[in-house]
Amino acid sequence: MAKKLGKSPAVKDEEKEGLFASCSFPDLGLHPTLCAHLQDKMGFKAPTRIQAQAIPVAISGQHMLVKAATGTGKTLAYLAPIVHLLQMREPRAERTDGTFALVLVPTRELCLQVYGIVQQLVHRFHWIVPGYIMGGENRAKEKARLRKGISILIATPGRLLDHLQHTSSFVYSNLRWIVFDEADSILELGFGKALEDILELLGSRNDASKQNKNKMESMQRQNLLLSATLNEKVNRLAKISLKNPVMIGLEEQNKTSDSSSARGKNHTSLLSDDEEKILEKHSTKVEQTVDDFKLPAQLVQRYVKVSCGSRLAILLTILKSLFERQLSHKVVVFLSTCDSVDFHHTVLNQLEWTSGLQLDMDKKQKFLSCKVFRLHGNMDQDDRKKSFLGFSSEKSAVLVSTDVAARGLDFPKVKCIIQYDSPGDASEYVHRVGRTARIGEKGEALLFLQPVEIDYLSDLKLHGAVLTEYPLQKVLDSFPVNGQRLHKRKQISLDMHPWIMSLQRALESFVASEDTTKKLARDAFCSWIRAYTAHRGELKNIFMVKKLHLGHVARSFGLKEQPSLVGRSHQVQLKKRKKEQKRERPAKRRKIPAKR
Numbered sequence: 001m002a003k004k005l006g007k008s009p010a011v012k013d014e015e016k017e018g019l020f021a022s023c024s025f026p027d028l029g030l031h032p033t034l035c036a037h038l039q040d041k042m043g044f045k046a047p048t049r050i051q052a053q054a055i056p057v058a059i060s061g062q063h064m065l066v067k068a069a070t071g072t073g074k075t076l077a078y079l080a081p082i083v084h085l086l087q088m089r090e091p092r093a094e095r096t097d098g099t100f101a102l103v104l105v106p107t108r109e110l111c112l113q114v115y116g117i118v119q120q121l122v123h124r125f126h127w128i129v130p131g132y133i134m135g136g137e138n139r140a141k142e143k144a145r146l147r148k149g150i151s152i153l154i155a156t157p158g159r160l161l162d163h164l165q166h167t168s169s170f171v172y173s174n175l176r177w178i179v180f181d182e183a184d185s186i187l188e189l190g191f192g193k194a195l196e197d198i199l200e201l202l203g204s205r206n207d208a209s210k211q212n213k214n215k216m217e218s219m220q221r222q223n224l225l226l227s228a229t230l231n232e233k234v235n236r237l238a239k240i241s242l243k244n245p246v247m248i249g250l251e252e253q254n255k256t257s258d259s260s261s262a263r264g265k266n267h268t269s270l271l272s273d274d275e276e277k278i279l280e281k282h283s284t285k286v287e288q289t290v291d292d293f294k295l296p297a298q299l300v301q302r303y304v305k306v307s308c309g310s311r312l313a314i315l316l317t318i319l320k321s322l323f324e325r326q327l328s329h330k331v332v333v334f335l336s337t338c339d340s341v342d343f344h345h346t347v348l349n350q351l352e353w354t355s356g357l358q359l360d361m362d363k364k365q366k367f368l369s370c371k372v373f374r375l376h377g378n379m380d381q382d383d384r385k386k387s388f389l390g391f392s393s394e395k396s397a398v399l400v401s402t403d404v405a406a407r408g409l410d411f412p413k414v415k416c417i418i419q420y421d422s423p424g425d426a427s428e429y430v431h432r433v434g435r436t437a438r439i440g441e442k443g444e445a446l447l448f449l450q451p452v453e454i455d456y457l458s459d460l461k462l463h464g465a466v467l468t469e470y471p472l473q474k475v476l477d478s479f480p481v482n483g484q485r486l487h488k489r490k491q492i493s494l495d496m497h498p499w500i501m502s503l504q505r506a507l508e509s510f511v512a513s514e515d516t517t518k519k520l521a522r523d524a525f526c527s528w529i530r531a532y533t534a535h536r537g538e539l540k541n542i543f544m545v546k547k548l549h550l551g552h553v554a555r556s557f558g559l560k561e562q563p564s565l566v567g568r569s570h571q572v573q574l575k576k577r578k579k580e581q582k583r584e585r586p587a588k589r590r591k592i593p594a595k596r
């Protein structure tokens with residue numbers, strides 16, 4: 001997981017300079033053994049700026065709220081001080097003391113990832129025992145591990161709540177730290193109530209009731225909240241879990257409105273008595289500030305305008321071109337639903353073509369030669385783990401995923417993010433593209449849009465994301481058809497391009513070849529339509545099902561015809577859609593959220 005600095009010669013030093021602080025880890029007050037480990041074993045030569053700001057605050061024992069861009073090293077910003085303080089504890093922490101630090105994360109994959117980092121950090125402090133508990137794992141085994149004692153526990157909220165309520169041998173009377181990592185994501189996934197219950201059970205809820213205030217004060221607790229974006233829900237969580245927190249990473253916004261207050265300070269000043277007001281103030285600013293979603297400067301952001309029917313053929317073509325340009329490459333493709341991930345995973349994994357470059361000749365080989373992984377919330381836990389670890393360790397691979405991979409995951413060396421289906425909103429866009437261009441590395445992001453969706457670019461622009469057009473025609477013309485490259489430079493419509501036409505034929509015969517593939521395609525088609533109708537707020541004026549040609553959508557799943565046996569709810573939607581088209585009035589649609 002650790003990256004060595006200076007390993008990528010392609011990245012300019014200036015690009016990394018902005019990210020790293022000019023001080024060293026020992027300057028921040030961390031124990032020499034820990035510093036040596038960070039440098040020698042993990043390859044971290046210097047702290048990032050966010051780490052340089054957060055680590056001394058965390059060591060000082062204050063509550064802290066950190067907001068920073070993706071891939072800036074937030075995980076170490078809270079883990080290093082916890083390990084530092086815990087290894088100093090006298091008497092030494094023992095397993096029977098139970099849990100000292102609790103880290104709450106939104107997803108199972110992030111749980112494993114953070115656990116992996118803690119394991120590295122405590123390497124030289126063998127008496128500190130890390131562990132994790134999360135949905136999908138065996139409860140009885142988790143109970144046994146909790147009974148033995150886990151000093152630093154990483155958990156997903158649902159499973160933690162379960163153990164707090166039902167595992168009597170879980171000792172947390174010595175709990176000193178509660179960390180909310182990716183707080184915005186935890187809340188977006190609907191864990192708000194679970195978090196409140198957890199805080200209540202741990203006696204760490206800081207609300208108006210005098211009883212709770214006293215309780216909180218009597219506890220030696222330090223709560224840390226980290227988030228890439230601030231919103232109302234995060235503010236509420238901050239309000240009930242943090243006491244006079246130090247705010248870190250908000251100076252950009254402060255400069256926008258009040259340059260004098262932030263200038264010359266390492267972090268914004270301590271919140272005074274009225275923390276609620278200040279949090280609210282920040283929240284308002286966040287909504288108004290164009291560069292709220294700060295993107296890495298070295299990230300190249302592009303869009304590709306593709307008519308619906310050719311989408312899949314174009315996706316395959318772009319992937320092929322990426323892997324031909326650079327043999328070692330890692331790409332994440334984001335899709336909107338689990339069924340769609342399963343279908344695309346099968347296509348990318350199994351589609352074959354002929355070496356003679358004609359798609360219908362005899363000697364077939366795989367269209368994409370690299371490994372293809374999938375990740376979504378309907379997979380069983382073992383398969384999820386295998387995909388996550390497999391894609392992490394590969395040098396050259398594609399991961400097709402729902403948004404379950406969008407938050408916090410740190411796959412090394414991902415060069416390109418393809419958003420084949422548009423994200424829910426601009427913040428989701430930022431989290432998805434944040435899986436590349438991490439810690440100063442280079443990265444590309446490509447967003448697929450249909451001509452009718454092109455207004456989405458203006459929405460992104462409002463949030464500071466400016467995308468340029470991908471040179472699709474050039475890429476297409478570079479592929480030979482019938483063994484020959486196209487010499488004619490005349491613009492041909494994409495759908496009529498010989499390369500796309502023959503690839504589409506291959507896709508359609510691949511899908512039609514087996515009943516299982518046909519079913520995958522039909523299920524994916526239906527779930528895709530449902531997800532499309534579920535766009536919220538302003539976005540439903542851009543992503544309108546009634547503007548789509550469903551026959552073309554079917555083509556993009558390799559289906560020659562629009563599926564007819566698609567279930568009652570879809571039939572009802574189709575009827576409704578026809579009625580709406582007749583009336584030519586904006587539609588009121590039922591929202592069916594897609595499972596991630």
Ligand SMILES: Nc1ncnc2c1ncn2[C@@H]1O[C@H](COP(=O)(O)OP(=O)(O)OP(=O)(O)O)[C@@H](O)[C@H]1O
Binds near residue numbers: 047048068070074076
């Ligand atoms: N001081 C450092 N020097 C070099 N690499 C670092 C340093 N700190 C962290 N990293 C590496 O940077 C990458 C990103 O770190 P991390 O995952 O903590 O970022 P993040 O800010 O939490 O991102 P996100 O918001 O996407 O979760 C990781 O691979 C991590 O090992």
